[in-house]
Amino acid sequence: MGILPKGLGFGSGVTCWRRLRGWNEAGVWQRLHEVLLADLSAAWRRDWSRCVVDSSHVRALKRGHHTGPSPVDRGRAGSKHHVITDGYGSPLAVLLTGGHRNDVTRFLPLLDAIPSIRGRVGRPRRRPDSLFTDRGDDHDIYRGQVRVRGTVPAIARRGTRHGTGLGTYRWVVERTIAWIRGYRRLRIHWERRTDIHEAFLKLACCLITHPQPGSLC
Template sequence: MGASPWIVSDGLWERIEPLLPRKERRFRPPGRKPLPDRQVLCGVLFVLHTGIQWEYLPQELGFGSGMTCWRRLRDWNEADVWQKLHEVLLAELNAAARIDWSRAVVDSSHVRAIKGGPRTGLSPVDRGRAGSKHHLITDGHGTPLAVILTGGNRNDVTQLLPLIDDIPPIRGRIGHPRRKPDSLFADRGYDHDLYRDQVRQRRIVPAIARRGTLHGTGLGTYRWVVERSFAWPHGFRRLRIRWERRADIHEAFLKLACCLITHRQLRALLRP
């Protein structure tokens, strides 16, 4: 049997540890020593994988309290740990020529927001209930390049350019870091000539389906990878429903999931 998915592997920890904010040294620390970051991260991953509520996190597994894990996740997200980790992993994939720059694909997915909060909205696809949207852009292989959280009532096309602009400069190859694909594929929800023109201005060829055209035009042959990519983060139970009222905590889970997916692809590449 393999290790539990919430156990942080040595390879992943070697990439995360240098990115964590350093704690100030105390010469006379009051009370107990803080729990090691690696154990706390295992607790965060346990919540992400199982969907369990913070207060029910089993302390006998050595994760610490749910509040301890929540606070560390908040602090790490504020320090941009997940964004930095994602860029490190993408650079390693790029160095191995495993990022398909010939095209990028965008799409969105709706999740219900049980407690409401910032970046939620009444969803037109869920009987007007409060929800949020995960907007994702991937490369041609389905590797997540950037993700954005918005209210469930936000039109998909409004996030097209922010997604493109959020692709980080990815290193790993000779020359300048790259952050633009050659072409961009999207479904009818992104059909707007104004946005096509702005995509072209970024020197990217838009391949966006038009409303009123028949299905089976061939664009779906390339767009299916982003639908598969959405199935990966939604495999983490905590992301199937937004339980957090605070948008930054849900977004932290979302970005952490993208890092784990990218790390899986890198690990598969290195597997003999």
């Protein structure tokens, strides 16, 4: 964690971990993220015309909950960061699962995890106009469930050639995932406790959403 600033009341590393865990349980990082999203909305820096979904594998050294054999890392224990962004690439929600979980099981929970965002006159908005995701989520049953939620699905069809145009919009979530992986603490799932890793993941979303991202040990 590096040197802890004593001015913030962190007398030791153990105190820091307890605060991180306690604030995560209290929903502090989630509420902070919602405040930052509302600030972006008030500044007209939110793109509700679409949202984009993708995921990333990370190795899990200590196993524990939300880990599993990774199909892209020779069956080693791993986790997945599932991310949904708006059209500008601002993270709207993030979920942590085992590395063996299929992405198609997560994009609807991600869509449902988008909070109601204030910041403009009128009712808080929660649903984007459309949802972009890749061929792995090509199932008509899920398209129907997306439509029921008031969002138009834009899911690539299996068997179609690359260059169909969806990549023009999906690159923003890949960039956001790269930003998340830019934080050293999130390149590998170091913690045995799931809530600690989730706390770091949510804190990273806050830093990325903030106009001036900081660093995460």
